Amino acid sequence: MSRLTTLRQLVAHFVGRRKLFFVPLLLVLVLAGGLLLLTGGLSYVAPFVYTLF
């Protein structure tokens, strides 16, 4: 659950700074965060991140 707190703070930061052009990127970050939560480790997520970027 603590990682959800981090994701919430991250979104709040970018919204608060009105960096709305980051929204697509943030969606990807949230997706990656969700995968981290579900898988419990970065090693499963890394291939998705590299594919996307």
Place this chain on the structure above:
Amino acid sequence: MAAVLGISAHYHDAAAALVVDGRIVAAQQEERLSRVKNDPSLPRQAIDACLALGGLRGPDLDRVVFYENPYRKLERILVGALGAFPRGARFFRRALRDQLGDKLWVLDELAAHCGVPRARVDFVAHHASHAASALDTAPFGEAVALTIDGVGEAESTAIWRPGPGGPEALTALEHPHSLGLFYAAITAFLGFRVNEGEYKVMGLAAFGEPRFREALDRMVTLHDDGAFTLRPDAFGDHLRLDRAYGDAMVRALGPPRDPHRPWDLEATADRHYADVAASAQDLLEDAVLGLARAAHRRSGARHLVLAGGVALNCRANARVLAEGPFGRVYVHPAAGDAGGALGAALLGARQLGDTPDPGSFTPALGVRVDPGHTAAVAAHLGLRGERVADPAADAAARLAEGAIVAWVQGRAEWGPRALGQRSLLTRADDESLRDVLNRRIKGREPFRPFAPAVRTAHAAALFEGAPNDMTPTMTTVCRVAGEGLAGATHVDGTARVQTVEPGGALDPLLEALERDHGLRAVLHTSLNAAGEPLVARGTDALDFFVRRKPDVLYVEDLRITR
């Protein structure tokens, strides 16, 4: 009434610091325990050491405070990368990997390691952490803080006044205009490692003439109001992962130095690079002095405190005190990013209603040594270990004979300088011993200077401008005025003197040296070899003793010989 743990991590110089009820209880750099120089990883060993020194467990902590805003830092990196797209594509991928892999989740990792709810983990701004580390440990009030480093979240330089809730920013300059990055570029150009070799540039500068100053002035413009701007094509931006300097610098100064070639300052080629170092140092000093004057104009404060990595430039600090408008100048001894951990803890304590107690600050905040355990390990290694009744008098006698003494006493130092707790010592009046120490024991470049340590009472007779608020922690240089310091005097006639107060770690030894042998100073350097972290524990000291072969090692009252 709160227990607050401050953390710096994930860039370089990871550290932890513990403040309980406003009192500074412990501070420890991770590299000293992990034995990885400038270790940037989450400081798990340092956290555990601080908690043990404070007699606490993780769940006892009321707050854990990270030293910078990870979201704002991520924003700066992403905005910079996207702004340069597609040129920064490689950097963008690496930044995302780093951020998603570790840095974004640092607050969660801290909560998990400390065993505290995530709600108790917070962050403060990078330069505010630096400012608090200096304002809340300074030996005087009525001060303005000047923080200068490479870059925090976005700021590279800031001026702060003290406020009830912590430092309040008066003005700031943002990346990429950064004196830290300027000096890092010169460090890389001269073939030294960035974030490690800046001291070497400062030492090398004394051997050169600033004949490239005009060329550097075309790369860094110093403005009348204290601000400065860096010309982009002279510096490697953050999108270049391979070097810190730009093409314009190479065109103006010639090819960068081959880092693998040994130094020979008698040769024309290396005289050229010494002149580059002298020019960069000259510019940096003028820039810091300009910022100090700006801080005075904006605040009207009588005194100045400094933090941030650039504040470790002793020669610049000396000029600020000598030529600047302030009566007193103090530099936090861990002015680099490690010191941000203590600043973060102090800011967290304020947020929870405590008032930091500057009187509780001492640089001896790290782990203790255990002479009993060290003696057992020494015996296992076949070394001679004896308890001596008066280690200070015993070591003084060895020093008088010309020995090189490794000296380990009490809790480890906070910050990059050995201050008498983990030191290598020899006679200050013998230049040949300095060379033995540089080449055989330390294994470092021949131009690196050593420092003398003297009792505060003798400082004024031996050095111009000493003692002052920086000399106890070796964050300034003074011109040598007395005799018997040939081995500890740099080529420019200055020394990075440490003045030792009564009760200081070196005081008994200096007293014995003077009483029994008529010597008022000792040559003093950190207990480590080139590229290694400073020794922390007794076993680390034994490791150094076996590998680097000083003549004798003292761990508290335990004398180790072969």
